[in-house]
Amino acid sequence: xxxxxxxxxxxxxxxxxxxxxxxxxxxxxxxxxxxxxxxxxxxxxxxxxxxxxxxxxxxxxxxxxxxxxxxxxxxxxxxxxxxxxxxxxxxxxxxxxxxxxxxxxxxxxxxxxxxxxxxxxxxxxxxxxxxxxxxxxxxxxxxxxxxxxxxxxxxxxxxxxxxxxxxxxxxxxxxxxxxxxxxxxxxxxxxxxxxxxxxxxxxxxxxxxxxxxxxxxxxxxxxxxxxxxxxxxxxxxxxxxxxxxxxxxxxxxxxxxxxxxxxxxxxxxxxxxxxxxxxxxxxxx
Ligand code: SAM
Numbered sequence: 001x002x003x004x005x006x007x008x009x010x011x012x013x014x015x016x017x018x019x020x021x022x023x024x025x026x027x028x029x030x031x032x033x034x035x036x037x038x039x040x041x042x043x044x045x046x047x048x049x050x051x052x053x054x055x056x057x058x059x060x061x062x063x064x065x066x067x068x069x070x071x072x073x074x075x076x077x078x079x080x081x082x083x084x085x086x087x088x089x090x091x092x093x094x095x096x097x098x099x100x101x102x103x104x105x106x107x108x109x110x111x112x113x114x115x116x117x118x119x120x121x122x123x124x125x126x127x128x129x130x131x132x133x134x135x136x137x138x139x140x141x142x143x144x145x146x147x148x149x150x151x152x153x154x155x156x157x158x159x160x161x162x163x164x165x166x167x168x169x170x171x172x173x174x175x176x177x178x179x180x181x182x183x184x185x186x187x188x189x190x191x192x193x194x195x196x197x198x199x200x201x202x203x204x205x206x207x208x209x210x211x212x213x214x215x216x217x218x219x220x221x222x223x224x225x226x227x228x229x230x231x232x233x234x235x236x237x238x239x240x241x242x243x244x245x246x247x248x249x250x251x252x253x254x255x256x257x258x259x260x261x262x263x264x265x266x267x268x269x270x271x272x273x274x275x276x277x278x279x280x281x282x283x284x285x
Pocket of ligand 1 (some may be wrong): 015016085087088089090091092093094116117118119162163164165189190191192193194221222223
């Protein structure tokens with residue numbers, strides 16, 4: 001017997017301004033039988049304010065597997081569920097992925113609603129023209145691990161999107177300047193959609209002084225976006241190292257040089273010629 005699951009809705013909620021709750025989100029939250037919320041106490045006032053009568057169940061980082069089973073049982077019994085987090089989009093540096101994965105595995109329909117997300121909102125106002133961007137989320141809290149994490153993305157020619165807590169923003173920005181490169185551009189997006197919203201774009205090496213100049217600048221919620229590495233910042237040694245690594249893994253020359261070029265921002269044809277030399281071949285062959 002096939003089970004007819006009710007749908008699981010993934011519903012973004014405002015980052016700070018209630019008016020950012022979409023009409024569709026409002027309608028879904030008002031229509032579903034259950035809302036699975038990261039923090040039920042935090043989300044109850046939102047549901048009350050829009051007159052939603054759904055019952056709440058807790059779905060946070062520490063009970064997500066159990067919550068996933070509970071959500072599945074509800075969907076199986078025909079009761080629709082909306083998944084929400086404290087603010088923004090569930091599953092984006094927030095719980096939700098395991099519940100969604102469980103619903104997919106069971107064959108239930110997952111219906112995502114577009115809506116507020118700090119990363120996307122900040123990106124839209126960053127003005128960086130890189131074709132690609134990478135969402136990193138939170139860096140490790142400890143400095144050594146944070147620096148190591150930054151090393152892993154230092155040569156990527158992609159804009160890098162980070163979330164950061166206010167008490168760590170100063171040290172994180174200092175590490176970014178040291179590891180990613182002092183001249184790269186940084187967008188500080190603070191308190192998006194709230195009363196003290198501040199967006200400020202400046203070179204990374206000016207950021208610590210700017211944040212220190214006024215203690216208010218270190219308060220609230222932060223999304224940080226750093227422009228991608230350019231060929232200038234990417235020393236030729238980086239491309240060479242990547243190329244040798246890919247060739248050692250027996251990747252075809254064309255693929256190895258293309259990958260090394262994408263990751264280092266250096267010229268693909270130059271790296272192709274270099275790869276031929278490394279493999280002991282000539283362009284004539
Ligand atoms: N799921 C959320 C989303 O879609 O953006 C993110 C949740 S994560 C636990 C919270 C982090 O997102 C904050 O620490 C901050 O880095 C970033 N953030 C959330 N609200 C923000 C805001 N109003 N302005 C800037 N960054 C924000």
